[in-house]
Each structure stands twice: as structure tokens, then as C-alpha cells.
Amino acid sequence: MDNSAEELEQPGSRNAQIRFVALAALAGILTGSVGSVFHLLIDWLQAWPRVLATHVDGVVLVAAAALITMCATLVSVYVVRRYAPEAGGSGVQEIEGAMQGLRTVRWQRVLPIKFLTGIVSIASGLVLGREGPTIHIGASFSAAITDFFKVSETERRGMLGAGAAAGLACAFNAPLAAILFIVEETHRQFPYTFRTYMGVIIAAVLATVMTQVIGGTAPDFSMAVASPELYLLPAFVVLGVLLGFLGVSLNAALMWTGSFAARLNGRVPYLYPAVVGLVVGGLFVTMPLAVTGGEHVVTSLAAHSASLQVLLALAVIRYVTMTASYSAGTPGGIFAPILALSMCVGLAFGGIVELVTPHGIPLAFGMAAMGGLFSASVRAPIVGVVLTLELTGAYTMVMPLIVTCMTANMVAEWIGGRPIYDQLLERTLRKAGIDPAAKGEDKTGLA
Structure with a gap:
């Protein structure tokens, strides 16, 4: 822990602790409220x-849908490139970089652009x-609050973590996973002190409260499944190996x-997003399960059984459309796209297991895959377990998960x-001409 963090935790700092928690609570309330409206508008x-149909x-329907999504994609890309390039993706x-002192959260630009173009692009x-934008929105609210109220560098970084946790909690109605995400994913950047940790917790809880008040209390992917037999655990190990490679x-x-x-x-500035928009728009009306956030x-795949061929085809198509959409x-x-892709893979794997044993439960493997692929990509296995449990409400899946x-x-x-976010941050810093080894470690006291 750095010196500034130690100073902030002296016995006489109770008022400062209360003040910081109050600021984190404000960030949680703002993020939960705005994030819930963001989600409701996208769903609508x-x-x-x-x-259109x-x-x-x-x-004519296919062509019109393709053109609509293409136009929405191009408008979003233009606005992002023109006014706030960091709002893309x-x-x-960006938040991890900001906590290291390597990036600046320009909340005056990010808040309106991330909100509006996020709605346009995701709804298209x-x-x-939707979780990425709400995490960025939450951290931007935190940045705005720290600009209005004088805080230390440690508190600024702690507020960014609190806002990010509030955004994830709001996106998935999952406060515990949001808290653990800060602990597990940003452990190198987040300044752990009593007040910053409490700030993350209160922000995540209040964001979830606002989400439940505005959007309802049920888990986003409510599912019920019987507890798999213990002798099936080796099959979940095999599934984990497959998901590690995937x-x-x-x-x-x-x-x-x-x-x-x-x-x-x-070479051709807007060709790539135009092509992605055309393809996705056409699929939206011809094969809707192959597109959208997921x-x-x-929920559709969990409620209605699909053949092995359909599940594998969906997995391949969503793999391609996900990587193409994110790169636009x-x-x-x-x-969310990871969760949808993994459900396809897990259900297909479970269907194969069901051919071998009558006690195989395809849905159980689909749910386990949701956490497994998240863990392999983000490299946050505890978050993968807890996030899946909070999303589905199926606590019979603890051991398999x-x-x-x-x-x-x-x-x-x-x-x-x-980890995917380590790679994305490195690419962002390279584009900005920033050397984290020279600038980041000593500046933030993380060495």
C-alpha cells in the first residue's frame, strides 16, 4: 500500500471515511438510475x-433491416471517433488505465456519448x-463527483473502482459479482483501504437497489435446475478444458x-463498420438468435431445447458476429455475448453427455459454461462462479460451477x-503512445 493510502487510514480519519462512503453512495445511486434507463431503452x-415486419x-424486410443496422453502426462510430474515441468498446x-494514472476519464464527453451511442449500437x-457501457458510465459519474469534491489520489482511484462496480451491479443485478470483479480483476490497480473497499460495496449495493426499483428484482437469467450427480463432475472438468481453449x-x-x-x-475509414452493420442487420430478421447482446x-435457449446441429451453428455464428461487432x-x-456463446457450447456439450448417461442435464452444462468461458477469457474465476449464480439464481450449481x-x-x-482486458489496455496505451513501465507504476505507487 502506498504512503498516501496509509495516511488516509489513520485513526482520526473517521469523518473522511464517512465522506468518502457518501460520495460512493452517490455514484451508486446515479449509476443505478441512469444505467437502468439505459437498459430499458435498449430493450424497448x-x-x-x-x-418493421x-x-x-x-x-425487402432483410434489406431494410440491414440498412437500418448499418446506418446505426455508422452513426455511432462517427460520433465516437469524432468526439470521444475512448467511448468505443x-x-x-479505460477504467483500469485511469486507476493506474495512465488514462483520463473525460466524463463530460464519455457520459453523453457512451449513453446515446451505446443505446443506438446495442439496440441495432x-x-x-450493455455491461461495458454501464461500467464506463459508472466510473464516469465517479470521475465527475471527484472533480466537484476535493479528494486525494487514492480516493480518486477508489471512486473509479466504486463506479465501475456500480455499473456492473446495475447491468446484471449482481452486486456480489460486481464487488468481486473489482477485487479479482483490478487487484493491481485498485487501492485497498478500508474506505475504498467500503465504497465499492455501498456503490454496488445502491446501484442494485436502484436497478431493482426501476427494473424488477428477479435475476436476469432466472433458471431452475436439479443438482447434477457427483459422478458427473469429471464431465464438468472436461467442459472446463474445452472452455479454456475456447x-x-x-x-x-x-x-x-x-x-x-x-x-x-x-485505408477506407467506414467500410468495416458498414459491412458489419449490413450483415448483423440481415441476421437480426432472418436468424435473431445469432445476434444482439445475448x-x-x-433465456430462449434455456427454455426451449435445440438440436446439436443448431447449437453448434449458433456458437460458430455468434463467435464471428461477436468478434466482428466489438471491432466495429x-x-x-x-x-453478455460471452454468456450467450457459452450457453450454446454448454448445451451442445450437455446434449452429448446426455447420450452417454440418462442423468446428464444439458441445461446444467450450459449454465456451467457461462461461468467457465467468462473465467477463461477475463481470467476472473471467482467472479465467473458468483456472476452465474446471481444471474440464474440456481445455487444447486455451486460445485459444477x-x-x-x-x-x-x-x-x-x-x-x-x-486476460482480455490486459490485452485491450496494452493496445489502447500503444495507440496513445504511452509506456506503462515508464509512467504508470511509480506514479500510482503500484511498484
């Missing part, structure tokens, strides 16, 4: 293909999650498509995979 606007059909890497059908592959694909899109944009995909340059996260997530995380480590 994503009904546009059904409205009442006016046109056939080839998830935003988690692109395979992007997670490393997914991260590599995300980085490669991002580099490819950057090179193509250097929340409705998860619009705001959007990867958590732990086995799957730990296995996926270890396999990803052993084959040389790196």
Missing part, C-alpha cells in the same frame, strides 16, 4: 425488427453487451479482428492465454 428499441416482408480497460442488433481462442480473435479493422479503417438468447468501434461490452471455472482458468493459464 430492440423491438424494431418486429415493427408489420410493414414489409421478404427480401467496453470501457473496462450488434453482438455487444476462451484463449476468443481473446485472440477479438485482438486480431480489432487489428484488422484498424488497418482497414486506415440476454434473450440465453461502437460502445458495447463482451460479458467451481469445477468448470477453475479448470477453464487453469487451462487458459497453462496454454499461455492472457
Whole structure:
């Protein structure tokens, strides 16, 4: 812990602790309120293909949907590039960079642009999650609060973590996973003191309260499943191994498509997002399960059985549309798309297990895969376990989830995979011409 953090924790700092927790509470309330409106508007606007289908059909419907999504994508990309390039993508890497003192959260620009273009791009059908924007929005509210109220450097970094936790809690109605995300994912950047840790907790809780008041109290992916038999645990180990390889592959694909899109944009600036928008828009009306963030995909697949061929086809298509959508340059996260992709893979794996044993439960493998692929990609296995439990409400899955997530995380480590946000942050810093070894470690006291 750095000296400033030690000074802030002296016995006489009770009033300062109360003040900081109050600021974190404000960040949580603002994030939960605005984030809930953000989600509700996306859900409402994503009904546009059904409205369009009442006016046109056939080839005209497909062409019209493709053009609508293309236009939405291009508008979002233009606004982001023109006014706030850091608003593109998830935003988690921006917050981690800001906590290290390597990036600046320009909240005056990020808040309106992330909110508006995030709604446009995600509602258009692109395979992007809402959690990335809400995490960035939450941290931006924290940055705004620290600009208005005088705080120390340690408190500033702590407030960024509190806002990020509030954003994730709001996105998934999952406060415990949000708190653990800060503990596990940002352990190198977050300044651990009593007040900053309490700030994260209160921000996440109050953001969840606002989310439940505005949007309801049920877990986002409510599911019920019987506890799998103990003799099936080795099958979850095998699933974890598969997901470990898939997670490393997914991260590599995300980085490669991002580099490819950057090179193509250097030659023809808006060709890549235009093509992505056209393809995704066409799929939105012809194969809706292959696109969108994935929340409705998860619940639909969990409620209605699909054949092995359909599940594998969906997995391949969503793998491609996810990496392509994220590289387009619009705001959007990867958590929800990862959960949808993993549900396809897990259900397919469970269907194969069911052919071998009558006690195989495909849905149990689908739910375990949600945590496993998240763990392999983000490299936060505890968050993967808790997030899946909070989302589904299926606490009968504790043991299979732990086995799957730990296995996926270890396999990803052993084959040389790196956390996706570490890679995204490094790319962001390279583009900005920043050397973290020279500037970041000593400045933030993390050495």
C-alpha cells in the first residue's frame, strides 16, 4: 500500500471515511438510475425488427433491416471517433488505465456519448453487451463527483473502482459479482483501504437497489435446475478444458479482428463498420438468435431445447458476429455475448453427455459454461462462479460451477492465454503512445 493510502487510514480519519462512503453512495445511486434507463431503452428499441415486419416482408424486410443496422453502426462510430474515441468498446480497460494514472476519464464527453451511442449500437442488433457501457458510465459519474469534491489520489482511484462496480451491479443485478470483479480483476490497480473497499460495496449495493426499483428484482437469467450427480463432475472438468481453449481462442480473435479493422479503417475509414452493420442487420430478421447482446438468447435457449446441429451453428455464428461487432468501434461490452456463446457450447456439450448417461442435464452444462468461458477469457474465476449464480439464481450449481471455472482458468493459464482486458489496455496505451513501465507504476505507487 502506498504512503498516501496509509495516511488516509489513520485513526482520526473517521469523518473522511464517512465522506468518502457518501460520495460512493452517490455514484451508486446515479449509476443505478441512469444505467437502468439505459437498459430499458435498449430493450424497448430492440423491438424494431418486429415493427418493421408489420410493414414489409421478404427480401425487402432483410434489406431494410440491414440498412437500418448499418446506418446505426455508422452513426455511432462517427460520433465516437469524432468526439470521444475512448467511448468505443467496453470501457473496462479505460477504467483500469485511469486507476493506474495512465488514462483520463473525460466524463463530460464519455457520459453523453457512451449513453446515446451505446443505446443506438446495442439496440441495432450488434453482438455487444450493455455491461461495458454501464461500467464506463459508472466510473464516469465517479470521475465527475471527484472533480466537484476535493479528494486525494487514492480516493480518486477508489471512486473509479466504486463506479465501475456500480455499473456492473446495475447491468446484471449482481452486486456480489460486481464487488468481486473489482477485487479479482483490478487487484493491481485498485487501492485497498478500508474506505475504498467500503465504497465499492455501498456503490454496488445502491446501484442494485436502484436497478431493482426501476427494473424488477428477479435475476436476469432466472433458471431452475436439479443438482447434477457427483459422478458427473469429471464431465464438468472436461467442459472446463474445452472452455479454456475456447476462451484463449476468443481473446485472440477479438485482438486480431480489432487489428484488422484498424488497418482497414486506415485505408477506407467506414467500410468495416458498414459491412458489419449490413450483415448483423440481415441476421437480426432472418436468424435473431445469432445476434444482439445475448440476454434473450440465453433465456430462449434455456427454455426451449435445440438440436446439436443448431447449437453448434449458433456458437460458430455468434463467435464471428461477436468478434466482428466489438471491432466495429461502437460502445458495447463482451460479458453478455460471452454468456450467450457459452450457453450454446454448454448445451451442445450437455446434449452429448446426455447420450452417454440418462442423468446428464444439458441445461446444467450450459449454465456451467457461462461461468467457465467468462473465467477463461477475463481470467476472473471467482467472479465467473458468483456472476452465474446471481444471474440464474440456481445455487444447486455451486460445485459444477467451481469445477468448470477453475479448470477453464487453469487451462487458459497453462496454454499461455492472457486476460482480455490486459490485452485491450496494452493496445489502447500503444495507440496513445504511452509506456506503462515508464509512467504508470511509480506514479500510482503500484511498484
